[in-house]
Amino acid sequence: MPPPPSTPPIVAIVGPTASGKTSLSLDLAEALGGEIVNTDAMQVYRGMDIGTAKAPIEERRGIPHHLLDTLDVGEPATVAEFQVWARAAIADIRDRGATPVLVGGSALYTRAILDRFDFPGTDPAVRARLEAELAEVGSPVLHARLRELDPEAAGRIEVENGRRVVRALEVIEITGAPFSAHLPVQEYVDPHTVQLGVAIDRETLDRRIEERVRGMFDDGLLDEVERLLDDGLAESRTASAAIGYRQAMAVLAGELTRDEAIERTAVATRQFARRQLAWWRKDPRITWLAYDDPERVAKALTAVG
Incomplete structure (x- = not known):
């Protein structure tokens, strides 16, 4: 049964990595009196901060964030589990009269949370x-x-x-x-759902990805990975697959130079961004907003209604 009209909507912000989703999510959460729900598969891990571009606590504007830093790197996380966690967080936020604002780069996770998606069993x-x-x-x-x-x-x-x-x-x-x-069908579990996409041209996105990757290595990604290796990163089935972390582990193992790792990470991130866009472009329910539109927050609020 759908919630009553007074129930806050579910707002999800999607788009390729490095397009500016985080800043838009914070702007919207402030404007709507909302709380952030992370939908990035790797930001749930404690200590995976630099390589996942996790917003530092001091940059979260005092807005409550959910599903950040909830697991150790050695713990596996499945889409099915994430679906349960996120839907529970969304329900709690709405029970308090706040608006859940979902943001993250894991397209499958977002769709699994928003859409009708039943998981097949396992053997x-x-x-x-x-x-x-x-x-x-x-x-x-x-x-x-x-x-x-x-x-x-x-x-x-x-x-x-x-x-x-x-x-x-x-x-x-x-x-x-x-x-x-x-895979999920395009049918919202809750009709009070709005998806907003951050649109950005490829040339600008590629430049931003290059800058982000270099910044991660400059800011200490190798040191972060070295610490996480002591916590079981290499043995993790989930966390070790993260882009940037695989390449950083190869540097520490002497298999790549730092510059080679930066280049491979940038290439893998660009490829990931293409796959993200290919997934989201097939969803006609998304309202797209230009990354550099000075009115994008106002337009987003209009779309949310």
């Missing part, structure tokens, strides 16, 4: 076999298999993200259907 034996195979032959081999079985799913999953590749192959095997068939 421990199949999962264990695929994970053993992953350890033996590596993610690129399994990703190539996924590309043959489900090209759509393979196009949405990074080659290096072995955890998601294994999950996709597991679902295909136990259901007999493509993994992409289990």
Whole structure:
């Protein structure tokens, strides 16, 4: 049953990494009397600050933030778990009469929270076999298999993200259907939902990504990763897949130079941003706002109503 008209809407801000989602989310939360719900899969991890571009506490304007720094890097996190956590946070925020403002770069996580999305089950034996195979032959081999079985799913999953590749192959095997068939449909769980997208041209976005990546390494990403390795980062199935962290670990292992890591991180981030946009551009429900529009907050508030 939909909530009464007095219930605050759910506002989700989407768009590619480095486009300016965080600042817009803070502006909107201030204007709406809202609270922020993180929808970035990696910002839930304590200590993963520089490489995830997590807003420091002093820059959060006193606005409550949810699903930040809730897990240690050694703890796995699935989309299904994130869905439960985020929906519970949203319900609590609305119960207080505040507006939940979702923001993050994980498109699948955002859709899983907002849309009707039921997760297929799991088979421990199949999962264990695929994970053993992953350890033996590596993610690129399994990703190539996924590309043959489900090209759509393979196009949405990074080659290096072995955890998601294994999950996709597991679902295909136990259901007999493509993994992409289990992705969320474009139907909001709550009709009082508004999505706002930050639009930015490719040249500007690429420049911002380059600047962000260099800034991360200049600000101490290697030191951050070195500390996280002591906490089990390398053994983590989830956190170790984060862009920037893989490359930084390779520098610390002597496999890449710092400059090589910066370049590879920038390339991987640009590719990630393209995939993000390809996902969101298929959603006609999103109201797009130019990243540099001086009236973007006012236009966002109009869209929220």
